[in-house]
Amino acid sequence: MKSLELLVERIILSSRWILVVFYLGLAAALAIYAVSFGYKFLKVVAGVFQYEEADMILAILGLIDAALVASLIVMVMISGYENFVSRFDEADDEVSFLGKLDSGSLKIKVASSIVAISSIHLLQVFLNATQYENAKLMWLTMMHLAFVVSALLLGFLERIIMSKAKSKDA
Secondary structure, eight states: HHHHHHHHHHHHHGGGGHHHHHHHHHHHHHHHHHHHHHHHHHHHHHTTTOOOOOHHHHHHHHHHHHHHHHHHHHHHHHHHHHHHHHOOOOOOGGGGGGOOOOOOHHHHHHHHHHHHHHHHHHHHHHTTTTSSSSHHHHHHHHHHHHHHHHEEEEEEHHHHHHHHHHHOOO
16 A cells, blocks of 8 residues: 555656646747747837837837736746756756745745736826727726735735744744
């Protein structure tokens, strides 16, 4: 019976390597998104002398939004791999910029990124407010506020968890 238990544990532990398929898929999606970003950038460059100031701001906000989404993908790939699949070699200076992201801090960083992306999208909408109905503006604002409240609550909960962990250590 013990050998069956060890086999099940080994299978379950080894199954984490299946996640690599998802992270490689995200890397491929990031490459495709980079091509899309390049196309958007070339459109901005081509229209630099034709855009009004508001249109140029909207175009640049679109580029910033794309950069935030790409950063979110990288953050999820790297921290997910390190937290759930395998640790990066700590002696390797190439990944020293990562710091240590546990699942709690990853959630907060992802939530913060979503709030930033939502903020930029909402700003783009507000700069074109005449093209939207008031009801849609209201719903977009409420969704953004829901993201903000969620991020704040995640941060608050993480702080509570960290303070309880510190008090147990003391």
